[in-house]
Amino acid sequence: MVRHHVEIFLEPGKGRGLRASRSGKGLEPGTLIISERPYCYALLNGEEENHCHYCLAEERQDEKLLVCPGCTTARYCNKQCQKKAELDHKCECRGYRQLMLMPYHLRLIGRIIYRQHVRKVETGPLDPLNDLCSHMEDLAGSFGMDSQLGHLARIVDKDVIPNWAYFQRLFGKVTSNCFAISNSELKDIAVGVYPQAAMLNHSCRSNSIATFRGPNMEVRTFAHVGPGEEVFHAYVQKGVTTDRRRDDLMEKYFFFCQCSDCLDHERDLRMRTAKCPNCGGPVLPNPESRSIYEKCSRCEHDEFDEEFHEKIDTAVEYADNVVTKERRWCNGLEYELQFRQNCLLEIDKVLHEDNVNTIRILVGAFHAAAGLGEWRQAIDWGLRLERGLRQKRSIPSLTVDAHPR
Structure with missing residues (x-):
């Protein structure tokens, strides 16, 4: 195992972490900081x-x-x-x-x-x-x-x-x-313990990402990290709402996240954007009660009945099941593409394209289409993804949908 360009630090009240070396110009995107074989691993x-x-x-x-x-x-x-x-x-x-x-x-x-x-x-x-x-x-x-x-x-x-x-x-x-541990198609196939990589602290707005060559891990930066700045890794899915990320972190790692993304309430509201039933424009939830939606920013429609809210809940649950539930009985990109296409047909009726659940489905659909050589479809979905990710700004690694740590 090898560490490159980073050093261990210990901060009272925070514990141990890794930061860019204080000498030099910092770390450019794509810099390899850890290459490590697992201490032990299992399929x-x-x-x-x-x-x-x-x-x-x-x-x-x-x-x-x-x-x-x-x-x-x-x-x-x-x-x-x-x-x-x-x-x-x-x-x-x-x-x-x-x-x-x-x-x-x-x-x-x-x-x-x-x-x-x-x-x-x-x-x-x-x-x-x-x-x-x-x-x-x-x-x-x-x-x-x-x-x-x-x-x-x-x-x-x-x-x-x-x-x-x-x-x-x-x-x-x-x-x-x-x-x-994921394969080249970003499917999780194994789990391992990496003592060096485990030194990385969490942030939902992380600046590093792990990739694998067999069981061997490589951690690289995907954003500029200045001299002496800490390198962060995301312990949980980044492409979900703040309350869900915090619940996952508390359940698995016993801490309440206070990173910049978790404190960005406007960003969290945008991740829940619904589609106006009158004009199709974006409708944001109320900041005080996130299960209640306010008037449309385009046509000012504001009559959202119980059926509207039930359709949103159903669409979110459907998208989450497609992304997270294991389908043992089907295998291959053709099946994955079909599941994602069917899901998009349904959730596009009620969830706006800025909604994080729409983006999560699009990520898998884009990868499946590209993997099958369906380039026209992949380009169409890629263009939708580009807009959605630009709106989210700080979810550059949404392509990695689930990485238990």
């Missing part, structure tokens, strides 16, 4: 049968993955990947089949304790995870945590289980510091 549920468990490459039609004869569960591209994975997999092999049946965060914790059982040097003061925050004060007494760890302890080999206090801290560190 997500549903991805374990069609990806290499070492390099995460997807199975090709003309070349089937090799199956580990021991656990009959781990799969590899070839003998080279199988050999490279041997040091860690040899210990976990007996319990790997059961481990892969567990939720992704538990299979990741399981792989870590197997790894540390083999690599004794990584325990104690030399544990690479020592500096990660465990949030034990927030998780203390959590029945959910102890219940899940108890289930994991019944699955893994008894001789690798650490003492219970360490087990609990490891749970907090993994669930609060892991990153989703």
Whole structure:
């Protein structure tokens, strides 16, 4: 793992973070600041049968993955990947089949304790995870945590289980510091722990983005970062309303975000823009009651009945389901394009093109159309996206729709 052009700092009341080196001209957009292989990683549920468990490459039609004869569960591209994975997999092999049946965060914790059982040097003061925050004060007494760890302890080999206090801290560190690993199509396929990247603090108006080459992460800036300025990463989806971002951050990371985007109330109102039923113009919600809409800025229509508000709620729920719900029974860009097209036909009736839910659907539709070579459609949607993103101004990485960290 390598850090470039950034330094660690510690600020009272805020904690640790990364900032641009104070000497020099700062960081230009596109600057590589972190390149890191995960300390440990695990495929997500549903991805374990069609990806290499070492390099995460997807199975090709003309070349089937090799199956580990021991656990009959781990799969590899070839003998080279199988050999490279041997040091860690040899210990976990007996319990790997059961481990892969567990939720992704538990299979990741399981792989870590197997790894540390083999690599004794990584325990104690030399544990690479020592500096990660465990949030034990927030998780203390959590029945959910102890219940899940108890289930994991019944699955893994008894001789690798650490003492219970360490087990609990490891749970907090993994669930609060892991990153989703995506493929070239920005689909999440795995999750990993990256100690260097975990030093990045959150901002909804972030200035860095992570990309992946297999399990290897590269973090680059996408905006200018001045000398000594902090580099931020977005822990949650940026393309959702402030209350939802804050709820996600509080639930997963135990803090109430006060970044510039969360304090920009006008921006949040624009993200909820509806379409006037009279002229199709933009209608913003009332700042005091965001579920109630005011008069149209174009024709001044102001009669919005209960049916109007119900249609908005239905459209928002529909768009959110298309973006976030996993569709295991369909596969491929053709299906994704069809889902997005159908959704746009419905939500365009009630949501204005400035509405963030419309933009979220357009992002996926644009990628699917471009991936299929449907260039005319991709250009049309790209032009709509350009206008919407220009209105939002501070959502430059809306293309990354979901990255659990």
